Amino acid sequence: MTEFSFFIEAVLSGLMAGVMYSLVALGFVLIFKASGVFNFAQGVMALFAGLTLVGLLQGTIPFIHTNNPAFALPPWAAILVTVAVMVVLAILIERLMLRPLVNQEEIILFMATLGLAYVLEGAGDILWGSDVKVLDLGLPQGASDWMLDTFNIYVEKIEVVAAVTAGILVTVLAIFFQKTRIGRALRAVADDHQAALSVGISLSTIWIIVWSVAGIVALVAGIMWGAKSGIQFSLSLIALKALPVLILGGFTSIPGAIVGGLIIGVGEKLAEIYAGPYVGGAIENWFAYMLALVFLLFRPQGLFGEKIIERV
Amino acid sequence: MLKTLVKASAAAALALALAPALGAGTASAYEITVPSMDYRTGPYAPNGIPFANGWTDWWTLLNERDGGINGVKIKVVPCETAYNTKKGVECYEKTKNVGESGAVLYQPLSTGITYQLIPKVSKDKIPLHSMGYGRTSAANGRIFKWIFNFPATYWSQASALVKYIGEREGGMDKLKGKKIYLVYHNSAYGKEPIRTLQALAKKHGFIYRGLPVDHPGQEQKATWLQIRRERPDWILMWGWGVMNQVAIKEAASIRFPMDHFIGVWWSGSENDVKPAGAAAKGYLSGAFHAAGANFKAHKDILKYVYDRGKAVDPAFRNRVGEVLYNRGLVAAMWASEAIRTAMKIHNTKKVRGVHVRDGFENLNVDEARLKELGLEGFTIPVKVTCANHEGPGLVAVQQWDGKQWKIVSKFYEPDREVVGALIKEDSEKYAKENNIKPRDCK
Numbered sequence: 001m002t003e004f005s006f007f008i009e010a011v012l013s014g015l016m017a018g019v020m021y022s023l024v025a026l027g028f029v030l031i032f033k034a035s036g037v038f039n040f041a042q043g044v045m046a047l048f049a050g051l052t053l054v055g056l057l058q059g060t061i062p063f064i065h066t067n068n069p070a071f072a073l074p075p076w077a078a079i080l081v082t083v084a085v086m087v088v089l090a091i092l093i094e095r096l097m098l099r100p101l102v103n104q105e106e107i108i109l110f111m112a113t114l115g116l117a118y119v120l121e122g123a124g125d126i127l128w129g130s131d132v133k134v135l136d137l138g139l140p141q142g143a144s145d146w147m148l149d150t151f152n153i154y155v156e157k158i159e160v161v162a163a164v165t166a167g168i169l170v171t172v173l174a175i176f177f178q179k180t181r182i183g184r185a186l187r188a189v190a191d192d193h194q195a196a197l198s199v200g201i202s203l204s205t206i207w208i209i210v211w212s213v214a215g216i217v218a219l220v221a222g223i224m225w226g227a228k229s230g231i232q233f234s235l236s237l238i239a240l241k242a243l244p245v246l247i248l249g250g251f252t253s254i255p256g257a258i259v260g261g262l263i264i265g266v267g268e269k270l271a272e273i274y275a276g277p278y279v280g281g282a283i284e285n286w287f288a289y290m291l292a293l294v295f296l297l298f299r300p301q302g303l304f305g306e307k308i309i310e311r312v
Numbered sequence: 313m314l315k316t317l318v319k320a321s322a323a324a325a326l327a328l329a330l331a332p333a334l335g336a337g338t339a340s341a342y343e344i345t346v347p348s349m350d351y352r353t354g355p356y357a358p359n360g361i362p363f364a365n366g367w368t369d370w371w372t373l374l375n376e377r378d379g380g381i382n383g384v385k386i387k388v389v390p391c392e393t394a395y396n397t398k399k400g401v402e403c404y405e406k407t408k409n410v411g412e413s414g415a416v417l418y419q420p421l422s423t424g425i426t427y428q429l430i431p432k433v434s435k436d437k438i439p440l441h442s443m444g445y446g447r448t449s450a451a452n453g454r455i456f457k458w459i460f461n462f463p464a465t466y467w468s469q470a471s472a473l474v475k476y477i478g479e480r481e482g483g484m485d486k487l488k489g490k491k492i493y494l495v496y497h498n499s500a501y502g503k504e505p506i507r508t509l510q511a512l513a514k515k516h517g518f519i520y521r522g523l524p525v526d527h528p529g530q531e532q533k534a535t536w537l538q539i540r541r542e543r544p545d546w547i548l549m550w551g552w553g554v555m556n557q558v559a560i561k562e563a564a565s566i567r568f569p570m571d572h573f574i575g576v577w578w579s580g581s582e583n584d585v586k587p588a589g590a591a592a593k594g595y596l597s598g599a600f601h602a603a604g605a606n607f608k609a610h611k612d613i614l615k616y617v618y619d620r621g622k623a624v625d626p627a628f629r630n631r632v633g634e635v636l637y638n639r640g641l642v643a644a645m646w647a648s649e650a651i652r653t654a655m656k657i658h659n660t661k662k663v664r665g666v667h668v669r670d671g672f673e674n675l676n677v678d679e680a681r682l683k684e685l686g687l688e689g690f691t692i693p694v695k696v697t698c699a700n701h702e703g704p705g706l707v708a709v710q711q712w713d714g715k716q717w718k719i720v721s722k723f724y725e726p727d728r729e730v731v732g733a734l735i736k737e738d739s740e741k742y743a744k745e746n747n748i749k750p751r752d753c754k
Binding site: 001006009010013014016017020064065066121122125129130131132134141142143148154156225228229230232233234235236237238241268269272273276280281282284285 | 352353354355356357358361498522523524525526528530531533534535537538540541553554557558561564565566567583586587589591627630
C-alpha cells in the first residue's frame with residue numbers, strides 16, 4: 001500500500017465517520033432550529049429508539065426482558081411501531097415537559113432536556129434491559145470486498161449505507177422545511193414564537209412535529225451506530241461526537257451538520273494517524289473539540305449558522 | 313375526648329419505651345456484610361450485570377443451601393458504581409460500616425476504583441481483592457498487606473500471552489522481528505501491560521507498539537487503519553465494554569486473522585463477540601476459568617436460587633454460565649473460602665475485615681476443595697501466601713468457536729524473571745513513596 005493510497009483511505013474513512021456523526025447532529029439541529037432548545041437527550045433518544053426497535057424485532061417482553069419469538073415483529077413492522085413510539089414520546093414530551101415551561105429561559109429548557117436524558121435512559125433500561133443487543137436488520141456488514149480487491153481501499157459497507165441514508169434524509173428535510181406548509185410554520189416558530197402564535201400557528205402542534213421528526217432521525221442514527229457495535233447503553237454517548245460537529249457547522253443549519261460532520265471526521269482521523277504517534281495517541285476526541293474551538297474564535301455562529309447580531 | 317387522647321399518648325409512649333427491649337428479645341443473628349460494587353447502569357453495564365449476578369448468586373446459594381458459611385448468613389449490600397471511580401469511592405464510604413461485621417472485603421471490579429481504595433482499605437483494615445485486575449505490583453504481599461490480586465495479574469497475563477504466541481510461532485526465538493501490537497483502553501486499566509510488553513520486546517526482540525483507544529471506544533477507525541497499513545503479526549487487546557465489540561468487528565472488516573487477535577480476559581465474553589456474528593469466530597482471549605453451566609455448583613444455583621425465586625435478576629436464568637457470570641461466581645467463591653478460612657484460623661464465626669484478610673492470606677483452594685464446592689475442573693487451584701498475593705499466576709487461552717468459549721491451551725507460567733523484577737521495582741517504589749516498611753514474611 002502506497003503512502004498516497006493510505007492517505008486517500010484515511011480521508012475516505014474520515015468522511016464516512018463524519019456522516020455517522022452528522023446523523024446524530026441532525027436531530028440536535030432540528031429541535032434547536034424550531035424551538036431554540038439544545039436537546040441534551042438526543043443521544044439517549046437514539047439509544048431509546050434502538051432499544052425499542054431491537055426489543056420489537058426479538059419479541060422482548062418489556063420489564064421482564066425475556067424474548068418470546070411469538071411476539072417478534074418483521075423488520076418493516078418493527079420500524080413502523082418504533083416510529084409510532086417516538087411520536088408518542090414527542091407528544092408526552094410536549095405535554096409533560098415543554099408546555100409547562102413555555103416562555104421560560106432557554107437554559108431552563110436545556111436543563112429539562114438534561115433531566116429527560118436520565119428519564120429516557122432509565123426507562124430504556126427498565127423496559128428492555130441493559131445487555132448488548134444484536135441489531136439484525138439485514139444491513140450489509142464488514143468491508144466492501146469490491147473496494148478492497150479492486151483499489152485496495154478499506155470502506156465499510158454500513159458506512160456507505162449511512163452516507164446514502166444521510167443524503168436522503170437531508171433532501172427530505174430540506175423539502176419539508178422549504179416547500180411544505182408545516183415546514184414554513186416551523187420556520188416561523190423558530191423566528192419568533194409570539195409572532196407565530198399571533199397568526200394562528202399552534203406552538204404545541206409544531207413542537208410535537210419537530211420532536212417526532214427528531215425522534216425519527218434518532219432512530220436512523222441508532223440503527224446505523226447500533227449496526228456497528230450492537231445496541232447498548234454506550235450509544236447514548238454518541239451525542240458527544242455530535243457537539244463539535246454542531247459548533248463547527250452551526251446549530252441551525254442542516255447542511256452545516258453534514259459539512260461539519262465531514263470536516264470533523266476527516267480532521268480527527270488525519271490527526272490521529274499523522275500526529276497521534278508523536279503525542280502518545282488517542283487524540284481523536286479532543287482534536288475534534290479543539291478544531292471546533294478554533295472555528296468558534298473566527299465564526300462563533302459556525303460555518304452555516306445564522307449571523308449573531310447584537311443590538312445595543 | 314381529652315381522656316382518650318391522653319390514653320392513646322400514654323399507650324404510644326409505653327410502646328416506644330418497650331420497643332428496644334422487645335427488639336432485644338428478638339435480636340437478629342450475626343451477619344457478615346459483603347458489599348457488591350455493581351455497575352448495572354451506564355455504558356459498561358452489559359459487562360457489569362453478568363459479573364454482579366454471578367457474584368450475588370453465589371452468596372445467595374450459600375445462604376439458601378447451606379444456611380450461610382458455618383451457619384452465619386451473608387448480607388450482600390449492593391451499591392451502584394456505574395464503573396465510575398468517584399462513585400466507587402462513595403460506595404466504599406457508604407458500605408464499609410454496614411452491619412455488625414462492617415464490610416469484610418471488597419471486590420470493586422474496576423482498576424480505577426482499586427487504585428483509589430488501596431490507601432483507604434489499608435487504613436480501615438478491610439481486605440480488597442482485585443481479581444485479575446487493579447495494581448499489578450500489589451502481588452507483593454510484603455508491601456501490600458491488604459490487597460490481593462490472585463489468581464494472576466495483568467503482567468503475568470501479558471507474559472503468558474506472549475509465551476502462547478511464541479509457542480504458536482514455533483518457539484520464543486521465532487519472536488525476533490515479529491510485530492506484536494497492543495490495542496488498549498486509554499485508562500489506568502488499559503495501560504497496565506505496557507511495561508511488561510516493552511520489557512518482553514527487549515528480551516525476545518519483537519517489535520511492540522501500543523495503540524490507545526479513548527473511552528468508550530465506539531469509534532476506532534484511525535486505529536484499525538494503522539493496523540491495516542502496518543500489518544502486525546499479532547494483536548493483543550486490553551479493552552472493556554463497547555470498545556471490544558467495535559474492535560473485533562473492525563479486525564474482521566480489515567481481514568485480520570482472528571486466531572492472531574488475543575484479548576485480555578476482560579475482552580473475552582459473549583458480549584464481546586456476539587455483535588460481530590460469524591466474523592468473530594476464532595478470536596482468542598486470556599482465561600483463568602471455564603465458561604458454561606455444566607458444573608454441579610451451577611445446577612445448585614438454578615435449584616436453590618432461581619427456582620426459589622431468590623435470584624437478584626431472575627431474567628438472567630438462561631445466561632447462567634456466561635463468561636462474566638462465571639467470573640463473578642469464581643470471585644465470590646474465593647471470597648467465601650477466605651471467610652471460611654478466617655473463621656477457622658481465628659476460631660470465631662463473628663469475623664470482620666481484619667480476620668478475613670488473614671483468610672485471604674492463608675487461602676488454599678486445591679482441586680479436592682474445588683470438587684467439594686461443585687466446581688471440579690472449573691478453575692486452577694489457588695494458594696496465597698504472605699509474600700505472594702498473586703497466587704498461581706497461571707493463564708490459559710480460550711477461543712470463540714462461533715457458539716461458545718472453549719479453553720484451547722494449557723495454563724502458561726508467566727516469565728517470572730521479567731514480571732518478578734517489575735513487581736519488585738514498582739512495589740518498592742510505592743513503599744518508598746508511602747513510607748511503608750515491608751513486612752517480614754518468613
